[in-house]
Amino acid sequence: MTSAASGAGPDVVHRSPGRRALQRFVAHRLAMASLLVFVLITLVSLLAPWLAPYTYDELDLQNVNLPPTFQDWHLFGTDKVGRDYFSRVLYGTQTSVLVAVLVAILSTVIGTVVGAVSAFYSGVVDNVLMRIVDFVLTLPFLAVVLVVAAYLGGGSPVRVAVILGLLMWTTIARIVRAQCLPLREVDYVQAARVSGAGDLRIIFRHMVPNTMGAIIVNATLVVAQAILLESTLSYLGFGIDPPTPALGQLISAGQGSMLTQWWLVAVPGMMIVVLSLAINFVGDGLRDALDPSAPTGRAA
Numbered sequence: 001m002t003s004a005a006s007g008a009g010p011d012v013v014h015r016s017p018g019r020r021a022l023q024r025f026v027a028h029r030l031a032m033a034s035l036l037v038f039v040l041i042t043l044v045s046l047l048a049p050w051l052a053p054y055t056y057d058e059l060d061l062q063n064v065n066l067p068p069t070f071q072d073w074h075l076f077g078t079d080k081v082g083r084d085y086f087s088r089v090l091y092g093t094q095t096s097v098l099v100a101v102l103v104a105i106l107s108t109v110i111g112t113v114v115g116a117v118s119a120f121y122s123g124v125v126d127n128v129l130m131r132i133v134d135f136v137l138t139l140p141f142l143a144v145v146l147v148v149a150a151y152l153g154g155g156s157p158v159r160v161a162v163i164l165g166l167l168m169w170t171t172i173a174r175i176v177r178a179q180c181l182p183l184r185e186v187d188y189v190q191a192a193r194v195s196g197a198g199d200l201r202i203i204f205r206h207m208v209p210n211t212m213g214a215i216i217v218n219a220t221l222v223v224a225q226a227i228l229l230e231s232t233l234s235y236l237g238f239g240i241d242p243p244t245p246a247l248g249q250l251i252s253a254g255q256g257s258m259l260t261q262w263w264l265v266a267v268p269g270m271m272i273v274v275l276s277l278a279i280n281f282v283g284d285g286l287r288d289a290l291d292p293s294a295p296t297g298r299a300a
Contacts, residue, residue, distance in 0.1 A: 045093040061082050064259075096231065100223045119178075136170045164230065224283070250268040251265050255270075
């Protein structure tokens with residue numbers, strides 16, 4: 001019986017799981033719009049050295065506390081020492097996105113390795129690793145981050161990303177472990193074991209790739225969490241050190257004159273909100289697209 005006669009078109013028969021997932025994601029209009037917004041903001045921030053009319057630390061004492069204006073291209077006004085706020089927001093967004101992406105990469109790598117190894121070896125290894133995960137989860141996260149940041153110092157975006165990444169891997173570790181536990185008994189893993197494949201090859205060649213859907217979704221959501229956490233640290237003075245701008249740092253610096261110069265708080269605050277919402281909506285779209293039970297063509 002041909003595919004047409006059985007009621008399934010050739011296009012349906014030959015579509016790979018990856019292609020079906022891509023089609024479901026593209027059909028999710030809110031996720032696609034959010035992805036475009038995030039990509040656009042990220043590209044503009046990365047091009048800040050070429051797009052910003054001023055450097056982030058350039059002083060203009062003759063134009064302090066300007067409101068948003070086209071005069072001299074101070075589109076978001078200036079702060080109390082005459083620094084162009086549009087340029088500082090661009091560079092601050094660049095800092096926040098860089099930290100968030102580094103946190104997502106670091107926490108995902110650590111969590112994936114811990115979760116997969118724990119599921120594969122089980123027994124004592126599993127118990128030890130999961131107790132470490134439980135211990136990290138019981139810690140008051142923000143308090144620990146503040147103490148570590150105060151002890152080590154904030155400083156560069158890389159240092160802040162490492163501090164956050166070393167504390168944000170537990171969720172993905174549990175997710176990967178749960179996904180990998182049933183994979184230990186599937187035929188292709190048993191066949192690889194019988195054929196003499198090493199443990200690491202089985203874990204990272206046969207087990208981890210089959211959990212990539214959950215890993216990708218979690219990594220996407222970690223980006224949004226990291227943006228909020230980095231902004232919180234910078235706002236409290238434990239994150240990125242001046243003069244390098246960060247969005248939370250800009251809000252902290254502008255809160256003293258919020259009633260008269262609202263844009264100093266509103267603009268970086270709105271940027272944090274837009275970035276976080278966009279990433280969360282992308283994560284929701286990826287979750288729907290990578291879920292085999294989700295109907296094709298689902299849209300927000």
